[in-house]
Amino acid sequence: MHELGIVFYIIRDVKKAAEENGVKKVSTVVMNIGEVSTIIPDYLTDCWRWAADKEEMLRGCELKIEPIPAVTHCDGCGKDYPTVAHGKNCPHCGSEQTWLLRGNEVEIKEIIVPE
Amino acid sequence: MKNTYLRNMDSVKIIEIKKSVFEDNDRAADQLRTELKRKGVYLLNLMSAPGSGKTTTLIQTINRLKDKIRIAVMEADIDSDVDAVKIKDATGVESIQLHTGGMCHLDAEMTQQGLNGLEDRFDLIILENVGNLVCPAEFDTGAVKNAMILSVPEGHDKPLKYPLMFTVCDTVVINKIDVMPYFDFDLEKCKEYIHMRNPEATVIPICAKTGEGVDAFAQWLFDEVRQWQNKSSIETNKS
Numbered sequence: 507m508h509e510l511g512i513v514f515y516i517i518r519d520v521k522k523a524a525e526e527n528g529v530k531k532v533s534t535v536v537m538n539i540g541e542v543s544t545i546i547p548d549y550l551t552d553c554w555r556w557a558a559d560k561e562e563m564l565r566g567c568e569l570k571i572e573p574i575p576a577v578t579h580c581d582g583c584g585k586d587y588p589t590v591a592h593g594k595n596c597p598h599c600g601s602e603q604t605w606l607l608r609g610n611e612v613e614i615k616e617i618i619v620p621e
Numbered sequence: 622m623k624n625t626y627l628r629n630m631d632s633v634k635i636i637e638i639k640k641s642v643f644e645d646n647d648r649a650a651d652q653l654r655t656e657l658k659r660k661g662v663y664l665l666n667l668m669s670a671p672g673s674g675k676t677t678t679l680i681q682t683i684n685r686l687k688d689k690i691r692i693a694v695m696e697a698d699i700d701s702d703v704d705a706v707k708i709k710d711a712t713g714v715e716s717i718q719l720h721t722g723g724m725c726h727l728d729a730e731m732t733q734q735g736l737n738g739l740e741d742r743f744d745l746i747i748l749e750n751v752g753n754l755v756c757p758a759e760f761d762t763g764a765v766k767n768a769m770i771l772s773v774p775e776g777h778d779k780p781l782k783y784p785l786m787f788t789v790c791d792t793v794v795i796n797k798i799d800v801m802p803y804f805d806f807d808l809e810k811c812k813e814y815i816h817m818r819n820p821e822a823t824v825i826p827i828c829a830k831t832g833e834g835v836d837a838f839a840q841w842l843f844d845e846v847r848q849w850q851n852k853s854s855i856e857t858n859k860s
Contacts, residue, residue: 508726511725511726511756514724515642515646518645519638523640524636544755594817611641612642613639613640613641614638614639614640615639618635620632
């Protein structure tokens with residue numbers, strides 16, 4: 507259900523970008539999805555198929571997902587570490603003073619259109 | 622569109638977009654907040670899981686504040702109007718029902734449409750968001766502050782499981798404290814977990830059924846509204 511809401515936003519943004527560029531048909535939409543963005547890629551592509559096929563411009567259009575690995579930075583020791591494996595606690599020094607560097611993205615990277 | 626350029630390849634064209642899907646909503650939310658500030662209206666976005674006692678808490682809170690400030694409620698649900706009717710019957714304040722049409726959250730545009738002029742007649746508008754701890758946290762509604770209700774039977778570990786919700790909330794109300802002896806709910810642990818997500822969060826334990834602690838929440842909300850209105854009038858006088 508969450509992914510469907512996101513899909514409606516993607517469709518709106520893609521249609522807007524396509525119209526601004528005088529594009530009638532989009533063949534692929536490439537997304538950057540962060541590992542801890544709470545988006546489940548399979549659900550997103552399933553919802554995409556259902557919703558995109560209802561739009562003339564996006565019928566049959568593929569949704570390609572390029573994952574972005576999540577990385578957390580530790581203020582305690584200054585090192586970075588993979589978020590999913592270690593969560594909030596730094597594996598190097600044990601500090602909880604950590605914050606997410608990247609991995610939260612839900613971003614439309616590009617659209618590919620037939621010439 | 623800014624940041625858009627074309628790259629020609631053999632038979633396809635790639636149009637670079639590089640845009641967060643939340644970008645338009647974040648902008649709409651900021652616009653709505655600016656507009657509310659100009660009008661001196663406080664919008665509270667209240668979130669929680671289904672069954673945490675949001676509606677009962679609201680009724681108790683509204684009945685403590687309705688003689689001091691003008692209050693309206695916007696109920697957002699996937700379907701039905703049971704909550705809006707319940708609030709109206711129990712408090713007498715204006716209450717409207719929004720249907721999200723299957724969507725699991727409200728965004729700034731839906732909030733703006735739902736308000737539809739309501740903001741001209743009230744000091745405080747409470748948006749009761751869809752019962753859900755995941756999606757509503759991701760979409761800024763344009764509210765001045767976010768609050769959430771966590772009820773004791775849900776467990777004290779929820780801030781660990783739904784980090785974003787507890788990161789975006791300024792106030793966490795812990796409801797149903799009367800049943801604490803029957804559940805393994807550790808209030809101190811819960812506060813610790815909440816503050817891991819948001820060190821500034823205010824935590825208010827209540828029991829909406831008996832009324833215990835509701836005065837504290839009502840007072841917090843009342844002070845928030847007055848502070849917002851003071852800020853609003855200072856800025857209006859300046860301009």
